[in-house]
Amino acid sequence: MLTKDLAICIRALDYSETSQVVTFFTRQTGKIGAIAKGSKRPNSAFGGPIDMLSHGKIVFSDSSGKSDSSREKLATLTEFEPTYGQPGLTSTQSDLLVLNCCLLAAELLNHLTDDYDPHPELFDGFLQFLQDVQGNSDKSQILALSILFQLQLLKEVGLQPILSYCVNCKTRYEHRVSSIQYPVYFSSSANGLVCRDCEPAFPDKLKLTADASACLTNLAQIPRASEKTLREIQKVLVHHFTQLLGRPPKMAKYVLKG
Numbered sequence: 001m002l003t004k005d006l007a008i009c010i011r012a013l014d015y016s017e018t019s020q021v022v023t024f025f026t027r028q029t030g031k032i033g034a035i036a037k038g039s040k041r042p043n044s045a046f047g048g049p050i051d052m053l054s055h056g057k058i059v060f061s062d063s064s065g066k067s068d069s070s071r072e073k074l075a076t077l078t079e080f081e082p083t084y085g086q087p088g089l090t091s092t093q094s095d096l097l098v099l100n101c102c103l104l105a106a107e108l109l110n111h112l113t114d115d116y117d118p119h120p121e122l123f124d125g126f127l128q129f130l131q132d133v134q135g136n137s138d139k140s141q142i143l144a145l146s147i148l149f150q151l152q153l154l155k156e157v158g159l160q161p162i163l164s165y166c167v168n169c170k171t172r173y174e175h176r177v178s179s180i181q182y183p184v185y186f187s188s189s190a191n192g193l194v195c196r197d198c199e200p201a202f203p204d205k206l207k208l209t210a211d212a213s214a215c216l217t218n219l220a221q222i223p224r225a226s227e228k229t230l231r232e233i234q235k236v237l238v239h240h241f242t243q244l245l246g247r248p249p250k251m252a253k254y255v256l257k258g
Contacts, residue, residue, distance in 0.1 A: 004059050005058055006026060006058075009050055009054045010024065012050055015035060018037075018041050020049060021074065027118070027123040029056075029116040031113045031115050032116065053103075057079070057081045062075050062103055074190075096139060104249060104251035104255050109126060112159070112244070119157070121156060129146070129149040140227045140230060143234060144230055147230060162190075162192030163217055167187070167194055167198075168195075183208070184197075184216075187204055188204055188244075208236070209232060
């Protein structure tokens with residue numbers, strides 16, 4: 001059965017001298033792995049090798065109507081029509097921070113979503129993120145967009161951290177984050193924020209500055225935050241993703257290095 005969908009390439013590996021194995025995040029089907037036979041040939045039906053982060057229309061043979069075990073096999077990509085002028089690996093290489101943030105987003109998307117589990121809003125958010133950072137030279141804006149997408153990803157896959165109140169005692173933070181006498185902590189094991197009274201119960205907690213706390217309890221402040229505050233928040237999120245995945249994301253060190 002042939003399926004048509006909109007897709008973004010989030011992983012591409014050489015399979016042979018002429019072919020690739022690619023992972024697409026599609027709008028209606030979810031994440032799929034597919035073999036692109038002959039894609040590395042200059043006159044291939046795909047117009048050449050498929051680039052990371054390239055976006056466009058695809059046609060592939062899936063396993064609809066078959067057993068779950070059959071879906072463990074790679075689909076076969078039959079068509080890929082890239083949308084020119086849209087984000088792609090080549091269009092982000094001029095800015096290393098943009099490139100690294102995009103590759104980190106693709107890596108997290110690959111590891112935190114399941115095959116054939118569609119998330120249309122997450123697809124739209126990822127594509128919008130790629131479009132918004134393309135050609136952007138403002139480091140604070142790039143980091144803010146990256147952080148907001150990572151939080152959207154956690155929400156869409158059911159891992160949204162609790163950021164409006166203490167996970168343990170339910171105390172809300174609205175009037176507490178502006179003063180350092182009320183420190184706020186992030187605990188990955190608690191999947192959210194904990195207050196000063198509860199933090200001893202969470203040895204993995206990270207203490208947040210007042211500015212970082214204010215941003216996390218009110219995400220609308222993130223686009224206006226300083227680069228220093230955004231880097232602190234990104235470091236906390238990298239720590240959280242490390243706990244979720246059981247290892248640090250490969251691209252995280254490059255994003256943190258800036």
